[in-house]
Amino acid sequence: MNQTFASLPTQIKPAVSKAVAARSRVAVICASWHTDVVYRARDSLAAELQAHAVPAGQIAHFNVPGAFEIPLLAKKLAQSGRFDAIIACALVVNGGIYRHEFVSAAVIDGLMRVQLDTDVPVFSAVLTPRDFHEHGDHIEFFSAHFVKKGVEVAQACLAALTQLDLVEDLSRAA
Template sequence: MNQYSSSLTSPGTPRIAVVSAGWHRDIVGQARQALRAELQAQGHPPDHVDEFEVPGAFEIPLHAQRLARSGRYRAIIACGLVVDGGIYRHEFVAGAVIDGLMRVQLDCDVPVFSAVLTPHHFHEHEEHQRYFAAHFVKKGQEVAQACLQTLRALQALQPLGA
């Protein structure tokens, strides 16, 4: 995974950071790969996308906040999988992650996108692994599209000469 890049974004091509949870890396990685492919298919250069990995979804918001505050990135995309491990905890974790990501984008004025998903009844058997891996591909494509659309929309709101 890349760490903080020394090259800054040229005015026309925004740098995008992708923060992914290491838990369920095989599934979460599908979103990360799909979003990178979609960004590239839409003309966004691969060398303007930096990837960061954190242990789990709960750690994503703080990392996203540091990246947003760094001034290096015009957008941040989060990828993770929060599963129901049999104890009533996953809903709190998922809520905290999504609330944290929203707070980062509002506090830092950097858009933050979420492909942090919480499936209703995830089980670690082959059928669910296959299903959610495919689902994360679709979500990766969608989050990349949303990111680029939002960056274009926000750019249109900039005052002339900014």
Template structure:
């Protein structure tokens, strides 16, 4: 059920449509960002179910292309990327990290649709309970932070658009 925005801040974000593209690699950890995204949207007076559309991709490397197609569709005001690129002890980690982050920036600049990253690239991730628990909790926080940045940016862009009219 959509909430009726009551503050000037929520009026500036009413009717937003945000695509969330999440890598399926380490899905149990990465999808914890969705909890933070939902919580921050609700805290700011928006209905997550009415605001978000979720898309899953196999891994982080696939996120930029999906983000580009979603941005070009005209259906979304912003795209949020979620993923975990782990260092498996080989050089590939740095290449994938650079490709994903550079790709997300390129999508944003090429399309004019803001793209936000909750793609984490820890130097040290080991697949044991202590790290899995730490990163699962960390992704909730990153979901909150990326949503806050997304909403603030979209408010600012709406203000700039209003000035131009």
């Protein structure tokens, strides 16, 4: 790159670009465990993407048996060249053994590896609450929390895609 840091704008933090959003293709992968909660993130992130000009037809939904299976599908989707970003959603719960910590760590590590290996950004709404019990209060609380996390992950996705588009523009201008 022929530019020096001094020639770059001092602040590169664009608002979400409607033009970038309108051409973005996003894959959403959901684990099939606790879909009553997980689909709240899926639905809220899809609504948020659409509110920012991502056409509904450019949001593809996929399901896998559990969170552990998300990284492999994310890798295959990223390698397909059909998607500009991938968002993963899951609820990994403590079932009374320590396995949930290993699963969540493996999933997050796998998702990071996918994006670094493929240059396709991968976002996570894979949440591992310390204490989750399948009763009304927790389901209600975590359902609302997943709605919020869905909005946040969609906003992060659009901001990152806008930023990456800016970086590509800077690279072409060099």
